[in-house]
Amino acid sequence: MLESLTSLAYGFNIALQPQNLFYCFIGVTMGTLVGVLPGIGPTATIALLLPATFSLNPISAIIMLSGICYGAMYGGSTTSILLNIPGEASSVVTCFDGYQMARQGRAGAALGISAFASFIAGTFSIFGLILLAPTLANFALRFGPPEYFALMVMGLTVVAYLARKSMAKALMMAVVGILLGCIGLDPITATPRFTFGMLELADGIGIAPVVMGLFGIAEVLENLGVLRKTEVFAEKIKGLFPNREDWKRSIGPITRGSLLGFFLGLLPGVGAIVPQFLSYALEKKLSRRPERFGNGAIEGVASPEACNNAAVGGTFIPLLSLGIPSTAMTAILLGALMIYGLTPGPLLIKNSPDLFWGVIASMYIGNLMLLILNLPLIPLWVRVLKIPYSYLSCFIILFCLIGAYSLNNSTTDIYIAAIFSLIGLLMKKFQYEPAPLVLAFVLGPLLETALRRSLIQSDGSLLIFLQRPISAAFIVFSIVVLAAPLFSQIRLGRGLSEED
Amino acid sequence: MKRIKTIAAGAGALFWVAAGLLASYGATRLGLGSVTEPGAGFIFFWSGVILVFLSLIVFAESIRSPADTAREMGEMNWAKIALVLLSLLLYAFFLERLGFILTTFVLVTFLLGCIEDINWFRSLGVASAAALASYAIFELWLKIRLPKGFFGF
Numbered sequence: 001m002l003e004s005l006t007s008l009a010y011g012f013n014i015a016l017q018p019q020n021l022f023y024c025f026i027g028v029t030m031g032t033l034v035g036v037l038p039g040i041g042p043t044a045t046i047a048l049l050l051p052a053t054f055s056l057n058p059i060s061a062i063i064m065l066s067g068i069c070y071g072a073m074y075g076g077s078t079t080s081i082l083l084n085i086p087g088e089a090s091s092v093v094t095c096f097d098g099y100q101m102a103r104q105g106r107a108g109a110a111l112g113i114s115a116f117a118s119f120i121a122g123t124f125s126i127f128g129l130i131l132l133a134p135t136l137a138n139f140a141l142r143f144g145p146p147e148y149f150a151l152m153v154m155g156l157t158v159v160a161y162l163a164r165k166s167m168a169k170a171l172m173m174a175v176v177g178i179l180l181g182c183i184g185l186d187p188i189t190a191t192p193r194f195t196f197g198m199l200e201l202a203d204g205i206g207i208a209p210v211v212m213g214l215f216g217i218a219e220v221l222e223n224l225g226v227l228r229k230t231e232v233f234a235e236k237i238k239g240l241f242p243n244r245e246d247w248k249r250s251i252g253p254i255t256r257g258s259l260l261g262f263f264l265g266l267l268p269g270v271g272a273i274v275p276q277f278l279s280y281a282l283e284k285k286l287s288r289r290p291e292r293f294g295n296g297a298i299e300g301v302a303s304p305e306a307c308n309n310a311a312v313g314g315t316f317i318p319l320l321s322l323g324i325p326s327t328a329m330t331a332i333l334l335g336a337l338m339i340y341g342l343t344p345g346p347l348l349i350k351n352s353p354d355l356f357w358g359v360i361a362s363m364y365i366g367n368l369m370l371l372i373l374n375l376p377l378i379p380l381w382v383r384v385l386k387i388p389y390s391y392l393s394c395f396i397i398l399f400c401l402i403g404a405y406s407l408n409n410s411t412t413d414i415y416i417a418a419i420f421s422l423i424g425l426l427m428k429k430f431q432y433e434p435a436p437l438v439l440a441f442v443l444g445p446l447l448e449t450a451l452r453r454s455l456i457q458s459d460g461s462l463l464i465f466l467q468r469p470i471s472a473a474f475i476v477f478s479i480v481v482l483a484a485p486l487f488s489q490i491r492l493g494r495g496l497s498e499e500d
Numbered sequence: 501m502k503r504i505k506t507i508a509a510g511a512g513a514l515f516w517v518a519a520g521l522l523a524s525y526g527a528t529r530l531g532l533g534s535v536t537e538p539g540a541g542f543i544f545f546w547s548g549v550i551l552v553f554l555s556l557i558v559f560a561e562s563i564r565s566p567a568d569t570a571r572e573m574g575e576m577n578w579a580k581i582a583l584v585l586l587s588l589l590l591y592a593f594f595l596e597r598l599g600f601i602l603t604t605f606v607l608v609t610f611l612l613g614c615i616e617d618i619n620w621f622r623s624l625g626v627a628s629a630a631a632l633a634s635y636a637i638f639e640l641w642l643k644i645r646l647p648k649g650f651f652g653f
Contacts, residue, residue: 052642166561172516172554179523179547186530186540193530193540194523217588224580224615390616391626394608397584398634401591406644414592418585425581430512448543460535 004130011357015365020063020358023056027064028366031071032374035087036079036381040396042072042088043329044216047208048403050336058340059355063362065336066316069329070122070363073309074370077114078381081107081301090273090308093280097293097300104296108239113250113298114305115374116242121258121306122367125313128262129320129360133349137321140346145457146464148324149450150474152443155326157478158267159436162274166431167485173427173437180205180437181444188452200412207335207442209413211328212400213420214427214434220393221425237382240375242298250302253283257306265314267326273435279307313363320348320356324446331442509562516555524548580615587611599649600639605631 014020034045046065053061076088081098094114101110143151156174163170183194184204195201242250257279264275283303284293293300318324323344325331337344342352349356404417427434440447458464466472524545533539591607608627612618618626638644 049642051644052638055643166558168554168557168561172551172558175547175551175554176516176519179519179544179551182543182547189540191530191540193544194526221581221584222576224577224584390612390618394611394616394626395630397588397611398604398608398630401588402634402638402644402646405595406638406646409645409647411592411595414595415589418588418592421588422581422585426512429576430509444543452538452542455535455538460537462535 004134007353007357008130008361010353011359011361012365014059014354014358015063015361020060020362021365023060023064024067024362024366025369027067028071028074028370029373030064031068031073032075032078032370032377032381033384034068035072035075035077035091036384037075037392037396038079038085038087038219040216040399041329042068043211043327043332044400044403045072046329046332046336047211047407048399050208050332050339051406053336054339058337058342059358061340062333062336062355062359063366065333066359066363067366069333070309070312070366071370073305073312074115074118074374075381076308077118077301077305078111078374078378079385081110081114082382083385090276090311091304092273093276093304094301096280097295097297100294100296101298101301106239106296108237109242109246109298110301111237111378112240112375113242113246113302115240115371117250117254117257117302117306118309119367119371120254121261121310122313122370123364124258125262125265125310126360126364126367128310129313129316129363132266133317133321133356136317137346137349140322143322143346143470144468145450145453146468146471147474148322149447149454150465150471150478151322151324152447152450154474154478154481155267155324155443156436156440157481159439161481161484163433163436165433169432170436173432173434174440177437177440177442178444178447180210181441182448184445187445187449198412200410204445205416205441206404206407206413207328207331207438208407209404209417210420210441211332211438212404213417213422214424214438215328216396216400217417217421218424218428220396221421222428223389223393237378240378246298249298253279253299253303254306256282256286257303258310261307261310262314265311265326266317273308275311276304276308279303319344320359321346323348325442326439328438328442331438334442510559513555513559513562517552517559520548520551520555522548523551584611584615595649596647597649599651600646601631601635602649602651604634 015024030045030049031042034040034042045068049065049068053064056064072088073090076086076091077094077098079085079087080091080094081102084095084099086092086095098110098114101107157171160167160170160174181204183201185191185202186193192202260279260282261275264278280293280300280303283299284290287293287297287299315326315330318326319330319334323334323346325334334344337348342348342355400417401414404413405411407413424434427437454464455462464471465475525548527541527544527548530541530544531539532541532545587607587610591603594603594606605627608630609623612623612626613620635646639646
């Protein structure tokens with residue numbers, strides 16, 4: 001513990017350097033802006049700005065890119081509360097009560113509690129990160145290929161289990177993600193696989209064009225021809241500081257939301273979206289007057305907002321301690337670490353303590369900046385939201401195209417983004433969820449290498465996954481998760497989506 | 501309408517059956533190796549097999565309850581979607597030939613004028629500003645290399 005605090009002090013020493021403070025500020029401001037704008041998310045923004053960070057030192061670059069991740073969570077809630085349109089997928093739940101509060105003249109309190117809840121949860125998750133990441137990294141030194149394989153399988157099954165529609169479809173998308181992720185040269189024999197003679201595919205399909213297509217452009221395509229009336233909350237926003245009664249109602253939900261978000265965020269693949277729904281449902285169940293939910297209950301804003309922020313902190317733990325990305329956003333950060341010449345995994349904390357502790361300290365500073373800056377900047381975000389969607393959609397497409405192109409300077413990536421935008425649109429229409437596809441796409445190559453190494457190590461025996469206690473625990477958990485729907489009619493994710 | 505939905509959802513599932521079969525077939529040509537030493541096609545083969553199995557489950561689900569498996573398709577503006585997709589493909593084709601500024605100007609003009617039905621005068625103005633501003637931000641400020649084309653910009 002004392003060692004962690006000493007290291008944290010060292011981290012603050014790095015994060016408080018003027019250059020790092022500047023990039024932290026840029027990151028959180030950009031994050032808030034993209035969080036406010038519906039259609040363009042932190043993943044697309046990180047991909048877009050990544051090439052611009054190549055000339056920076058890695059610590060400043062990662063500080064800025066992480067700032068985008070958690071800054072977007074603050075921005076997303078503004079759009080949800082004022083417009084009833086989630087700025088981010090992870091702010092959907094905030095619309096339910098946040099917008100109702102705004103309609104009742106309590107937009108200020110909703111925005112205020114959402115900012116304070118985000119800050120408290122952000123702080124909590126940073127301390128969780130400080131305590132857990134080094135411990136987990138030490139523990140992960142015992143991990144061999146079977147453990148990594150079993151952990152990734154567990155992540156994929158949990159994502160499928162938490163899918164809000166058909167679990168079979170979610171598992172299908174995970175398999176499709178593995179297939180797409182493994183396209184390119186074979187990691188062991190260097191045989192080209194499904195590249196159809198195209199040199200551009202030898203390194204595989206990039207995550208950036210896939211994400212730009214599936215999320216950014218597909219969203220615009222879905223809204224083509226649909227008249228999107230943006231009724232921005234026009235009244236002057238006042239009373240940003242929640243009153244005593246608001247705090248009394250919110251402190252419990254913020255605590256529970258923070259805990260739930262952080263621990264679910266730890267699981268590979270869960271991200272920030274599903275925990276938010278869970279926290280809302282939990283608060284509704286615990287409430288003595290559940291009928292208030294959906295009609296402007298402040299608990300319905302406080303808990304999900306705490307939850308999505310804590311979850312983002314949670315997703316950094318598998319990334320920094322195991323080298324396993326749990327969302328598309330952290331996958332691009334993983335790519336960034338590798339571009340900067342760092343090796344993500346259990347040794348990252350030991351080999352690059354300046355990066356690890358510097359980034360963690362910057363997250364705390366960034367959260368503080370967001371709390372101080374976010375509320376006064378709300379009038380500016382409101383003005384941004386008044387830009388008609390017809391213009392906004394063109395800019396979203398343009399930014400997605402630049403983001404897809406700029407990482408590799410390849411027009412093939414633009415073709416890929418266009419193809420995936422159509423796939424993303426059809427997936428929306430046929431109700432296939434993109435999250436398992438993206439996670440499996442990212443984990444596919446790691447999963448394949450771990451599987452093949454395990455089989456080589458065990459001389460072809462699949463029992464290796466059950467003979468080693470850690471991997472056996474992960475596999476048994478995965479089997480339980482897969483089998484659970486056979487014994488219960490109500491699956492967690494499905495139950496929640498129907499209820500709320 | 502229910503019948504159309506069933507057909508659409510069923511066709512979607514069957515598409516993935518075909519994709520799974522193709523992946524498995526392609527994998528056999530890459531070489532599956534053995535369990536002791538998996539080959540380049542090993543993961544593709546087994547993923548393909550699992551995909552076929554799951555697609556058949558989804559196919560059965562789509563017949564049982566079509567309402568859960570596909571949303572309304574009629575409300576989409578497919579003509580506009582096709583035009584946008586075509587414009588993106590053309591953008592990729594011309595980007596390195598004509599350069600970033602010119603191609604972006606044409607794309608944004610097209611998206612605003614033809615797709616969003618904004619008047620041409622305004623579309624041309626916004627497109628010029630968007631092309632120049634994005635060039636200034638990404639190429640000049642952020643030093644992201646954007647293609648120049650044979651006009652040199």
